[in-house]
Amino acid sequence: MPEIRAQEGSKKPPSRRLAPDARAQQILEGAISHFAEYGFDGGTRALAAHLGISQALLFRYFPNKAALIDRVYEVVFLNRWNPEWKALLMRRDLPLTTRLTSFYKDYNRSIDRYEVIRISLFSALRNESISQRYVARLREQLIAPIVAECRAFVGLPAPVSLPLHPLEEELVLGLHATVIYGIMRKHVFHAAPPTDPDFMIELQVEGFVRFASEAFQRVHAHVLKSGERAGQPPPHVASIS
Amino acid sequence: MPEIRAQEGSKKPPSRRLAPDARAQQILEGAISHFAEYGFDGGTRALAAHLGISQALLFRYFPNKAALIDRVYEVVFLNRWNPEWKALLMRRDLPLTTRLTSFYKDYNRSIDRYEVIRISLFSALRNESISQRYVARLREQLIAPIVAECRAFVGLPAPVSLPLHPLEEELVLGLHATVIYGIMRKHVFHAAPPTDPDFMIELQVEGFVRFASEAFQRVHAHVLKSGERAGQPPPHVASIS
DNA sequence: TGCCTTGCTTATCGAATGATAAGCAAGAAC
DNA sequence: GTTCTTGCTTATCATTCGATAAGCAAGGCA
Structure with a gap:
């Protein structure tokens, strides 16, 4: 034995x-x-x-x-950033739809991990400075460039002559949200149906680009109409009932 | 003195x-x-x-x-639900765009609170059962009805004859995401530009409805093409590098 | 003015936390 | 087989946690 x-x-x-x-x-x-x-x-x-x-x-x-x-x-924040993303987004020799689609497929692949999304949220809820730095980089390196590319796509002036407006960023963040929220549903709310992320990204990007021209025009009209009086924030309700 | x-x-x-x-x-x-x-x-x-x-x-x-x-x-979960939302969404005497717009304006108003969004996230990250029950109610009471209304809007069969497909829900969740992620940016990531939420909701809903017909058609085509072999989940990558 | 109910504080409990110190033992070197 | 380095464990520290017990005192009532 x-x-x-x-x-x-x-x-x-x-x-x-x-x-x-x-x-x-x-x-x-x-x-x-x-x-x-x-x-x-x-x-x-x-x-x-x-x-x-x-x-x-x-x-x-x-x-x-x-x-x-x-x-x-x-590991979670710094090592997870691909510096080629910005360059990809700005490649005007490719159609905007193609750039956005392949970027978001790659971005999704990069952050669609249980550990990544949850640790990101835990640190954000702690108001960690690294989380805020990540958000700033996201804005500067990805969102702002996408806005600029959309401007070019829909025939609006470049950011150098007409500064970016927060509402334009928010428009792009609407597309961004579909990707992020999908990942959160899966790893945080545990409510993710088995699905095909690449197909959904193709669809969401297509819808975004299709409506981009009108959306950006309407944003600009809205900004002009409201006289750029820096939309006062909605009244902060006191009691929570 | x-x-x-x-x-x-x-x-x-x-x-x-x-x-x-x-x-x-x-x-x-x-x-x-x-x-x-x-x-x-x-x-x-x-x-x-x-x-x-x-x-x-x-x-x-x-x-x-x-x-x-x-x-x-x-207080945060139960008291914050308006049972009239579902009825509003199903009012076919109103245009779909109108229903979605006024619903999301109200929904946004209801949950756009620092305490609400953060406590929701804290509890979800703890895998609290109440959080999962909220998600289930969201699906059944809001997302599924919206999918059904979209089906009717684009001329597809009602859910009674053709069951809802997860990809359809995901399409609607894309719109939902723009609202939720906007609130999270403000209260969790502290990266919210002063903005006009009602205007953005009008814009996002408009874009969604405009593309809805093609999107739902393409989802159905995609589901048929992939032979309903319940899209296998993406390979779970092991190391986090 | 005095009493007496009861809302509240001070003092303390055992368990759990992050962190430190001293010593055991695995395994390469010879 | 013996030695010696060093990776690792056991034992313990002070602090903080949720929770309990005993007693003080605010303020309505007489």
Whole structure:
């Protein structure tokens, strides 16, 4: 009878004395999935247990919990940006529909991950500065360029002569929303029917571009009509009833 | 010289010995704004301090923290639903555009609140059952009826003879997304330009209805073409890189 | 003015949190 | 097989968490 290793505890045979780099990487990946599931208040003990290591070991590889979270942010936010997106969107040798379709298919593929969308939301709800920086980059690198391309597409003046208006951004963000909200339905609200994201993106982009000309014209007319008196924000209702 | 009340501590003159109902209501409202800001891991001590009362008093009015959170959910989710929405959406004596526009203006007005959107997200990220019940109601009471109305509008068979397809719902959710994501940008990502929500809703609905006929036709063609082999979910990528 | 109900606070509990210190033992080097 | 480096665990820290118990005092009532 071969010597059976008395099953110690429950399940931690596949981890003993890793090389420091490997262990750090393992902890980081475990932290990503742990914090994505339970938020950043998910305890370090639960994380360690999930990794099959002792809780103290975490602090040998990361000085404190905040530092570990910062590394998580780095992976989720910074490493997930494709600098070629902007260039793709501005390639006027391609039809606007083609550019938007292939961009959003790629963008969708890049962020349609349980960990990414949930950690993004957890950090945004914490008002983390990295989240706000991501939003700013999104605006400057993607939304604003798309607005500019739409301007060119519908025959309106370029942003250099006529500055971008928030309502134009919002128009584009309407298209953006269909992609983001779809991912959120899947990973946050757990209400995603099995579907074909590429087909839906083709459809949404087609609808957007088809209506773009009229929409941008109407936005410009609306802006002129309301005398650019910087639409006062809607009255903030006090009680919540 | 009038007797100045030695400023005790910092600021808690406007609260002593309230009637039980008033105190309970005050705590509930404070909890809503506290949990909306810091999530449900926001401590009871911080909540009490914000209310200018002792932490122990909370447990005199609510048996435990979970019970308080349940009351918060009640206010945010249940009290915020207008049962007339479905009827409005189905009023075929009105043009579809009119119905959608006035519905989404009202819906937007109803949920465009800092506390509502943030608490909804916090609870969804916790996989709370009430959040999932809200999503189910949204589907059954709003999205499905809109799909049915669109079917009628574009001349497709009613759901009784041809069951709703997830892709059709997703088409409608694209419109829904523009409203929800706009609210999230404002209260979660803090990236909302001052804008005119009613105007944007008119525009988005107009674009949606204008493209609805072709979109629904293409969805049906797509469903037939892919032989209804229940689109296999996209391969779940393992590493997060 | 005095009493007496009751709304509220102070003090404290055990469990859980992030983090530290000391020592065990795996496994390469010889 | 022995040694020695070092990856890892056990034990413990102070702090903070939700929750409880005992007692103070505000203010209506007489």
